[in-house]
Amino acid sequence: MRTRRWAAMGSSMSAGLDTAGSAYSTQRLVGAIWRDIARPPAARCSLSHSGRAMSGAALPAARPRRRGMNDGRMSAPRPELIVVVVACRRVALLARCLESVLAQRGVAFGVHVVLNGALPEVAVVAAGAAKDPRVTVSAIDAVTPAEARNVAVRHAQAELVYFLDDDAWLPDDGALARVVAAFRADPELAVLGGPNLTPPDDPEIAHLTGTLLGSWVATGPTAARYRPRRAGPASERELILCNLAARREALEAHELPAFFPGEENALLALLRSEGKRLAYDPDVFVYHHRRASLGAYLGHVQFYGRGRAYALLHTRRAFHALHAAPLALLVYLLLAPVLTWLEPLLAAPLLVYLVCCVFAASGIALRARRPGWLPTLVWLLPATHLAYAIGFVSGLAERARRRAALEVESVEPGR
Incomplete structure (x- = not known):
């Protein structure tokens, strides 16, 4: 499977997210995405199942790069949580989703946008978000959303992984801080x-x-x-993947089917x-x-x-x-x-x-x-x-x- 990846500039992304890809300037990032999406789009975005296993080796190792004089961006602290968003064809909704994520405060986090056989317009939105040093963008051939999420999990370096659908958004700027606080309070969670x-x-x-x-x-x-219910223990019946956080070690032990x-x-x-x-x-x-x-x-x-x-x-x-x-x-x-x-x-x-x-x-x-x-x-x-x-x-x-x-x-x- 052909996989391509772009990471935001600077040593912060290489050290913080430690995900695959090369550091690009904004112009090179947009150009790289447009060269990739010039290929014929996959027939189906998220509902098809290719039946192919996605190997972590498909993504090249990250190459650290020093922050240059023309980078013009602040380095980001090592993330405690990675937000994973799989995108395919929802342009405006993806923009709203990423806007709500990047507005978060009180916690060090990164964002991994996986373009799953995405439309060109979706890739442009992702490229715009990647101007933020906390954002990494990957482009892959169309597979199931589960396989796309597994790609992001394999390369996540943060302790926590938070799955968010591209047509969902966070309600306020403290949403991720509440997630991290819950895991800090309960080491067994x-x-x-x-x-x-x-x-x-x-x-x-x-x-x-x-x-x-x-x-x-x-x-x-x-x-x-x-609809909200009382907080407490849960099973798979109460939880849903469009709003789900997990420790990375749990996801590494058992990937999404x-x-x-x-x-x-x-x-x-x-x-x-x-x-x-x-x-x-x-x-x-x-x-x-x-x-x-x-x-x-x-x-x-x-x-x-x-x-x-x-x-x-x-x-x-x-x-x-x-x-x-x-x-x-x-x-x-x-x-x-x-x-x-x-x-x-x-x-x-x-x-x-x-x-x-x-x-x-x-x-x-x-x-x-x-x-x-x-x-x-x-x-x-x-x-x-x-x-x-x-x-x-x-x-x-x-x-x-x-x-x-x-x-x-x-x-x-x-x-």
């Missing part, structure tokens, strides 16, 4: 996360879907990912089974954009269901009994015509479920002080359950198909 909240300036439909995601009736134990989505569920379940301490802190939160339409929202819920299937196939430790509830609902609805024909009373569970959905939707609308949401929530709540179940089934089917294809290739290697 391996992973820390918190909720990703709907941005205040998102449209009304985004606030509706964000509130629904934060409802326990809609998403079960994963509701804590979308190469599949996508659901990779963090598998990794966190494994770490917890080994006795590693995972924690949830409502003060460690980010703002994260929601989907702009109900159709896109349901598609994303289906995406979550597929990720759960991938995680369960990777490790049984990612199983929770409530994950089977949407699947049971889907099977029941498919069999309902036959069941009710055989015995009309078998329609009773469906009626009870629908009544519960109406009451739950009413409660969500009232707590949000949005009574106008009720007509939409009444049907969107069961639709959320079904979309998750369909995604789960499609994930199982896709994995079975891939496994069958691999078996055929192993039998007919010359095909």
